Amino acid sequence: MDKTAFLGLMSGTSMDGIDAVLVSFSDHTLTLHATHTQAYPDTLRQRLTRLSQNQGSPDDLGELDHQLGCLFGEAARQVLEKSPLSAVDVAAIGSHGQTVRHQPKCKTPFSIQLGDPNIIVEATGIPTVADFRRRDIAAGGEGAPLVPAFHRAYFGQSNEDRCILNIGGIANISWLSGDNSDDASGFDTGPGNGLMDAWCLHQTGRHYDENGRWANEGRIDQNLLSDMLSDGYFAQQAPKSTGKEKFNLDWIQTMLNRHPEVRPADVQRTLLELTVITIVRQLPQSSPQLKIYACGGGVKNSVLMAELQKACLPFSVHSTQELGLDPQWVEATAFAWLAKQTLLKLPGNVPKVTGAIGNRILGAIYWP
Known part of the structure; x- marks a missing residue:
């Protein structure tokens, strides 16, 4: 892998929007090329909040997954427009998605993040790594925190x-x-x-x-x-x-x-x-x-x-x-870095943190 630029997309538990960064990694240094925040419409925030509290239907889950995929794709396009780089310079996108339910300690542990990565790939033409948490959960971990x-x-x-x-x-x-x-x-x-x-x-x-x-x-x-x-x-x-x-x-x-x-x-x-x-x-x-x-x-x-x-x-x-890193962009940068780890077939979790039985390569890769 000769490309050093990665794009990170992050929306946290505040559910207020998507932070996007375009960053290059070299040894123990990083260069932030561009940043962008894509705000959520109020109606979308309300639906996400209800869904996170187990108030929703399968249709809500599917519709919001699609809508968020479009918004994550748009956030990626916007940050690229603000940067001196183009899509061909980016090795991969790391998309955290929007968590709507996180239950790592129940009888059947799970964590659900929405924002269809297939749509992100179609919107950008860039390989996208997503679904970072479930491999750690499958290995007995909490799937969080990953940063x-x-x-x-x-x-x-x-x-x-x-x-x-x-x-x-x-x-x-x-x-x-x-x-x-x-x-x-x-x-x-x-x-x-x-x-x-x-x-x-x-x-x-x-x-x-x-x-x-x-x-x-x-x-x-x-x-x-x-x-x-x-x-x-x-x-x-x-x-x-x-x-x-x-x-x-x-x-x-x-x-x-x-x-x-x-x-x-x-x-x-x-x-x-x-x-x-x-x-x-x-x-x-x-x-x-x-x-x-x-x-x-x-x-x-x-x-x-x-x-x-x-x-x-x-x-x-x-x-x-x-x-050397603005507080607003730390988590989005972390998921750009996690995408790099995945492409290099390196672990992204810390078993001592999550409780997983060992180091694991996280996420699934969606190719253009």
Whole structure:
């Protein structure tokens, strides 16, 4: 394989749109050629949210798979138009797809991502790698998180312990030991922006709380917070992963049934604190010199980041921008890298992270 450019497509648990990157990899460096974000129409977001909560039909599944395939294909075309490269320069597209259901611990484990890769290939003429999670699940793993392998490859640094913190709809951490560059661990800590976004939309009609301003108007309700923290997920040992099928508006309403007196703004502030605490409690405590590098949409919430920095002391919280990659594009870049791994017949999972019985080559390749 002589081409070094790969295209990554990522839509996370926030379900707000598709991040697309065109990137070249060389040794332990990368070059970002172009980026693009393809927003989801409101009606599509609503249908995806319902489907993620098991409210849909087989027709919904098929229709949304097709619609998302078209949108992912369009996102790929748009990022190519913004770059100095053309389709013939790209070795492959790595498409995460849109997760609508993630159940790795049920009797018949599965994870479903929509966004038909056949349509992406037809739209671009570029080989497309998709369906990354199910091979790891077939090998006994959670199928998530998958980004720690990329974090280890490009953010790992000898003599410095690092934690890469991704705050999307769900938050996850990758722990990178400075003593052993091959060592990496990680898991989903719990809700990132997802619960705050769901409550904000329910109460205000806005899809998110810009800069945490509404949360900043409220106060933490300690009784509600204690009830939320008693959820069994937070006490589970890794490997573990979760999604909107668990942490959603219904989860909030169940909690509020026991605390009906809490003001809406106080609920928002309490949800923000829940995100902070469930991240901080699960950070590795063995390294006094740990540096935390944050990425994902949560980095744009200044109140969240300020509270996180206070709670993390004496650790310091930085942006992945300091490591050479803008926080918004880390996950899309990770799936471009995972596509490269697949084409090279190299593993893309970290068994210590997912719980799989061994290293596995991830994804299926769809050829033009």
